Amino acid sequence: MLSKNLTAASTRPIILGVLKQGRSYGYLIIKKIKDMSGGKMEWSDGMIYPVLHKLEKEGLIVSDWVMSKDKRPRKYYEITEKGKLELQAEQEQWSQVTAVLDMVWKGQIPKILPDAEV
Amino acid sequence: MLSKNLTAASTRPIILGVLKQGRSYGYLIIKKIKDMSGGKMEWSDGMIYPVLHKLEKEGLIVSDWVMSKDKRPRKYYEITEKGKLELQAEQEQWSQVTAVLDMVWKGQIPKILPDAEV
């Protein structure tokens, strides 16, 4: 079970990443993410759809309805150029944070002392 | 500049990690994190102290006042056993998310198709 903040922080880049690979729809995105995480990440409807809506509102993805072979309407999403740029920026940010966290996991904390003890 | 969510998500493991390496105080923790991130992460007072207070309230760290050599009072924080367990759990969660994100960065998204197209 991931913390709320970590889930929130990773939702956007993951969705954008999945859509960069190919257009998809909500229900399937949830399945892919479950698969990619070995079942550890189980997003719900209430989680993913508000995020998809917001991404679309921000112009990072676009959507259109398609009638599937079994007559169900599906809302397909596709990443935009702006969305790809945003994904790039997300990757850079995650890289920064991950670099610091790697130091933390490895116990490589700089030995900075208070001025009065230099 | 990190997103709000990413900053929020990484604050606790970073602080716990710094304190696992050795007891420290707020002002110095901020300096260490700035150093570890090459200047990219600049936390403010208003950010770190409420988090330190919450961590203490949850029993993950403890604190005590020490008078420094230049007569300034400093509030030193130290991680507890419980805090070390929490840090371990954080590392596992970050590992899970990072594994999924690595797939995203590498474009390794599973090709799962809707049932009607299998």
Add this chain to the structure above:
DNA sequence: CCGTTATACCTTGTACTGCAATGTATATCG
């Protein structure tokens, strides 16, 4: 001596937000 900077910690209002829960709809399966 004074203004500035650095060293330290504290508090809080409030704008923002995540998402469980609930809802609608329908195909498939046993």
Add this chain to the structure above:
DNA sequence: CGATATACATTGCAGTACAAGGTATAACGG
């Protein structure tokens, strides 16, 4: 026919991040 799976939508509100403003004092340069 009931249960499950396939799909998308909406929202109330509990929770929360942290900038801004505050207090205090040492050190430094002009």
